[in-house]
Amino acid sequence: MSLLIAGSVATDHLMSFRGHFSDSLVVDQLDKLSVSFLVDDLEVRRGGVAANICFGLGNLGLTPVLVGAVGEDFAEYRAWLERHRVDCDSVHVSQTRHTARFVCTNDSSMAQIASFYPGAMSESREIELKPIVDRVGEPDYVLIGPDDPDGMLRHTDECRQRGYRFVADPSQQLAFGDGVLIRQLIEGAHILFSNEYEASLIMQKTGWSEAEVLSRVGTWIVTLGARGVRVQAEGVETITVSAVPDVVPLEPTGVGDAFRAGFLAALTWGLGHERAAQLGCLLAVHVVERVGTQEYVLSGEAFLARCEKTYGVEAAADIAPHLRTLHP
């Protein structure tokens, strides 16, 4: 059995400028705008939803298969992911475009000038899942995260046609997609992931009520930030799992991705929804407590201690046998 994780693969290039952008702008000359800022700092961070989720799964000892499109510049990032047990053999490498890149400069007043280059991501629509499944075996789940919208649609359709269980995780694409696209991405999903805001967007844009969404998916997982997570399914009682308390949040980017990794890992191990939500919350704090989405290292002992403290002895006992590959 295998776990296919489709979605964006990208790097963030973050720079900081000590002054104020506004000091360099001449308001009545904006039609001739040409400015350059000497920046002190360049930080390159690995990201992209699919890569983040794969990193989390790899850290938990699984071997997820990354499904996405990148450029020739992916070599170093590939090596990093492979060192973290991610199977990158089915990644599509574009002949002409670079890997998606977010380039952002902040000034000292946190004003921001940013650009996002999707680049090779648009070629994810050229990826067929069947040859990947032939190579790695029937998927437990295919997660379809934010990516080129045509790519997301193609993967979702292929899952429905071939009967692969799929996980709909449209997150950022919900802001851009219309109701027709969103319905197609969700209909028939085994699991739907969203945060609270995205849950409202889904209902607003599709015109479906909560009950109507639930009738179209197996389970709907709604993450509630520091309040934890709600797990809903048609005809069964809703479960709410609290987040890990006493966290000093440093930077939230990527928490949702880590949550998904924990949740899916637990399901793959055969654990139920409550344990899955707990493992998701435990993994998510490793991201929220750090800057960067792929900067944590899991230590088995500390992880289990936190699990026991937050969710009790039984939860830790259920999860422990699956963490044998982690560093002590």
Ligand SMILES: Nc1ncnc2c1ncn2[C@@H]1O[C@H](COP(=O)(O)OP(=O)(O)OP(=O)(O)O)[C@@H](O)[C@H]1O
């Ligand atoms: N401050 C926090 N303290 C503890 N846990 C947190 C905190 N913020 C987030 N989490 C954990 O992360 C999970 C996902 O958080 P959230 O609902 O904010 O995701 P998100 O909005 O998709 O985030 P993003 O898109 O930025 O990755 C929560 O269910 C919770 O377990």
Ligand SMILES: [Mg+2]
């Ligand atoms: Mg999110």
